Amino acid sequence: MKDFLYILKEYINTKDDCIYLVGGTVRDIKAGRNISDYDFAVCKNFDNAANYFASKVKGSYVKMHEDTSRVVKDGVIFDFSKLKGNTIHEDLRKRDFTIDSMAIDLRDKSFIDDTGGLNDLMNKKIRVTYDEAFKDDGARILRAFRLYAVLGFEIDLNTLKLIKINAPMLSLIPGERMLSEIIKIFESKRAYDTLSLMDKEGVLKKIFSQVEPLKKKGKRKKNMV
Incomplete structure (x- = not known):
């Protein structure tokens, strides 16, 4: 160096x-x-x-x-x-x-x-630098979870609040950028915890449109048993 x-x-x-x-x-x-x-x-x-x-x-x-x-x-x-x-x-x-x-x-x-x-x-805190960060670039939402997964840090409460507010911005992210971040999350040792948090914050349903129908279908099957 x-x-x-x-x-x-x-x-x-x-x-x-x-x-x-x-x-x-x-x-x-x-x-x-x-x-x-x-x-x-x-x-x-x-x-x-x-x-x-x-x-x-x-x-x-x-x-x-x-x-x-x-x-x-x-x-x-x-x-x-x-x-x-x-x-x-x-x-x-x-x-x-x-x-x-x-x-x-x-x-x-x-x-x-x-x-x-x-x-x-x-x-070990992931905190957004300014409140408009996700509005300026929706891919930063996925990056927050990728850092959570890879570094093992926690996302602070205000940043989670801003993620929820700006979740619709995910629909504007090019597929290749989204895929790159998701792959890194899946490759991490903290993948399950990360996906659970993403689901809790309403991010997964914005990424995978099929997640919500599958969850509802699963609940219906459970009620039928």
Whole structure:
């Protein structure tokens, strides 16, 4: 990791840019978890940063979206994205959950935590960063349950309330995004508990339209016995 950071620090100094380590990468560093992918937010030109990094590490470069470029080296993923907003503080406050809204400034290695993410991480709490998060992106509802399943954290009460309110947003999620999150939930050791909570919060019936009819059919059969 030190070699990677040295290369990016070199880019920052020569291109007069700023790069922040963000998202789940910072969360996993603080939690002492193994890291297989790195997320960077770049102030000026994320694509130039990705190309520069790829050439230095001799990695594979691909443009993922209009605001994200990816470099893969020896199975490790490095994503470079455009800073959302004018400052890192605006960017972090518009991310989904506080535990994924921390950053490290690669210029001086300073730690930035505007939303109390480190405290929530220590308390194993999944808390939404702002109340409109699910309305802005319904897929974040599934991501909350995926984090619940994979990390073993609890979802705080206000976040569960917002999930219930915004559950109809699930119908707007592209199938591939929904499937990706669901597969990760099923692959986790906490799959049963997660699906039970999703059912309790009314999320399963929004995802699997056949769940409710099957549950009612099962109740009718039970009453007939």
